[in-house]
Amino acid sequence: MKLQVAMDVLTTEAALELAGKVAPYVDILELGTPLIKSEGLRAVTAIKDAHPDKIVFADLKTMDAGELEADIAFSAGADIVTVLGTAGDSTIVGAVKAAKAHGKSVVVDLIGVADKVQRAKEVTALGAAFVEMHAGLDEQAEEGFTFQTLLSDGEAAAVPFSVAGGVNVSTIASVQQAGAQVAVAGGAIYSADDPAASAAALRAAIVA
Numbered sequence: 552m553k554l555q556v557a558m559d560v561l562t563t564e565a566a567l568e569l570a571g572k573v574a575p576y577v578d579i580l581e582l583g584t585p586l587i588k589s590e591g592l593r594a595v596t597a598i599k600d601a602h603p604d605k606i607v608f609a610d611l612k613t614m615d616a617g618e619l620e621a622d623i624a625f626s627a628g629a630d631i632v633t634v635l636g637t638a639g640d641s642t643i644v645g646a647v648k649a650a651k652a653h654g655k656s657v658v659v660d661l662i663g664v665a666d667k668v669q670r671a672k673e674v675t676a677l678g679a680a681f682v683e684m685h686a687g688l689d690e691q692a693e694e695g696f697t698f699q700t701l702l703s704d705g706e707a708a709a710v711p712f713s714v715a716g717g718v719n720v721s722t723i724a725s726v727q728q729a730g731a732q733v734a735v736a737g738g739a740i741y742s743a744d745d746p747a748a749s750a751a752a753l754r755a756a757i758v759a
């Protein structure tokens with residue numbers, strides 16, 4: 552299982568500093584949606600230039616203009632972009648078309664999708680490399696939220712998936728046991744007093 556850090560920071564400088572600390576322990580460097588909205592795709596280029604050996608993930612959360620948005624992010628250096636599962640099929644197909652043209656990948660983020668299992672199957676058939684079983688920051692704060700649902704949905708969908716939203720050193724083993732290809736950790740790393748130590752602990756919890 553790969554480890555992805557979600558860099559939900561607001562400046563390119565902060566992202567470069569964080570990536571510099573945690574890169575030895577992670578496989579995928581994610582530029583979070585707030586970072587891309589704040590800094591634009593220049594931040595993607597800066598991270599790829601600094602870490603050409605890492606997979607760079609641009610969390611665009613595209614909802615429309617799939618081909619165009621994916622194309623500009625791949626041109627800026629992204630290896631993976633996200634499209635929302637709530638988008639129409641034509642938006643996902645457009646992003647997949649851009650990915651094929653660049654030799655890159657699309658991940659479909661299932662945040663806010665009521666039936667994640669069904670949509671995961673549909674978007675995989677449309678060409679998504681994998682789906683993200685994702686509970687956003689707001690959903691995590693809602694009463695009744697259970698992390699376990701993300702895992703059971705991933706298992707039930709039986710397609711390649713990542714898990715995002717509440718991954719930490721206590722939960723990462725369950726993510727791997729559920730069969731996820733990627734565990735995404737944001738706050739558990741960037742909010743830690745020592746992000747490198749936190750990333751190292753998450754890496755150590757993954758069974759090779």
Ligand SMILES: O=C(CO)[C@H](O)[C@H](O)COP(=O)(O)O
Nearest residue numbers: 557687688716717736737738
């Ligand atoms: O994409 C996101 C929010 O939309 C976050 O990056 C993702 O949910 C990570 O969450 P956490 O900080 O709980 O690990």
